[in-house]
Amino acid sequence: MSKTIVPGEVIQVSGRVRRITAPNPGLMTGPGTNTYLVGDDEIAVIDPGPAEPAHIEAILAACGDKLRWILATHTHPDHSPAAVALAEASGAVVMGNTLSQNDGFQDDSFAPVKSFAHDECWVTKEFTLRALHTPGHVNNHLCFLIEEDGLLLTGDHIMQGSTVVIIPPHGDMKDYIQSLTLLLDYPLRALAPGHGHIIDDPVAQIEGIIKHRLGRESKLLATLQKTGVIDIERLTSYVYDDVDPSLHPVAQHSLLAHLLKLEKELRAARDGDLWHLTG
Incomplete structure (x- = not known):
């Protein structure tokens, strides 16, 4: 190869x-x-x-x-x-x-x-x-x-x-x-x-991706805990602070997907363009 x-x-x-x-x-x-x-x-x-x-x-x-x-x-x-x-x-x-x-x-x-x-x-x-x-x-x-x-x-x-x-x-x-x-x-x-x-190494690869996604979700939850109510653009800059800022517009799509997952699970909610934790 x-x-x-x-x-x-x-x-x-x-x-x-x-x-x-x-x-x-x-x-x-x-x-x-x-x-x-x-x-x-x-x-x-x-x-x-x-x-x-x-x-x-x-x-x-x-x-x-x-x-x-x-x-x-x-x-x-x-x-x-x-x-x-x-x-x-x-x-x-x-x-x-x-x-x-x-x-x-x-x-x-x-x-x-x-x-x-x-x-x-x-x-x-x-x-x-x-x-x-x-x-x-x-x-x-x-x-x-x-x-x-x-x-x-x-x-x-x-x-x-x-x-x-x-x-x-x-x-x-x-x-x-x-x-x-x-x-x-x-x-x-x-x-x-x-x-x-x-x-x-398919199993290690799949398990690694799951761990990465859930790790990103944990970082999102921790950020929402600290910031309270926040818009997605600012939230992206915190949650993806380990990613080149030029890629943040792309990363924002996946962050929205994470937020919608948390919304389905009743762990996050939105008011207009602003997101926050529930409870």
């Missing part, structure tokens, strides 16, 4: 899975969106990525005439738009879950002919794929477990080298932590994230 992720390079990440990374590096995408090719004789493309011509060409070249299915973990614009061009070029079947309403962050072009229920197994001649409904980053998010390899394709539920941003209303922190905990019930050998390298 290359130490540096190179867009367009085909990397074998497990016995049945290859990775091609899109040329869309950035603050929210890291080195780029990872597209996974599962199978050899009949191929499923998971997270086709953005509709970048070079990326589409790389996928088609790697698949040849064997592309049969196109799946998306979710419908953010860096994960699913290339499905249209790939389906037109190959006749492959598009599969995945959609949202009933677009929050302004979704890909409206994604039109699957099949959706997945939680824990549904989809079997081909070469592999078994288990779909896990993992809301949190977004309500329609799925992770896909390639059972023979113990490899979980995590989409944006887990990213290597970066923290996932939770943007309400379709992003939900309470759901996110519950979905992370859910993954610990499955026999995982490795994680294949939507951005970054393969993660070989």
